[in-house]
Amino acid sequence: MFNPSRDQVRQFFIDTWRKHRATELLTPLESMALDWILEHPEYHGDLEREDAMTVEYAVEGGRTNPFLHLSMHLAIAEQLSIDQPPGIRAAYQLMAPKLGAHEAAHQIMECLGQVVWESQRLGKPLDTEGYVELIRQRAGRF
Known part of the structure; x- marks a missing residue:
């Protein structure tokens, strides 16, 4: 399993x-990442900063960590491409026509953040069934 360090991700x-x-020529993964970078022009300056490798994005600062946000977009794109966990693609397809692909991905990101936080807090494996159920519940709101 690929588990890059913070520095490698940045x-x-x-x-x-x-x-x-x-x-310059991009790899397929870089091309996928670029799609999300282009969707987030507010992060372009962060990617060009001299101190981009070391700057901290503390929750208290009220600013989203652009590297975490872009990484979550990539993770969700991969989940959707292989429908893993099972049912994520169908739940996404319920939201995307109503919200648009980008906002639907952000809705899934909220669910992913919640299940990761719960997993860490409880010291248990990620609840993939609960994750998909949260996405389905959100999809039902729109």
Whole structure:
């Protein structure tokens, strides 16, 4: 299983953005990441910062960590592409026509954040069935 460090994740997004701006060839994963970077112009400056590798995005600062946010987009895109956990794609497809692909992904991101937090707090494995159920519940609201 691929488990990159914080520095590796940051370097990946920084390099992807730099390569895009320099019109260099991107790998397939970088191309997928670039799609999400382009959807978030508010993060472009973060990716260009001299101190991008070390800047902290504390919750108390009221600012979303762009690297975490982009990483979650990539994780969700992968989950949707292979329908893992089972049912995530169908739940997404209920939301996407109503909200748009990007907002539907953000709704899933909220659910993912909740189940990861609960898993960490309780010291238990991620509840994938609960995760998909949360997404279904959100999809039913729209």
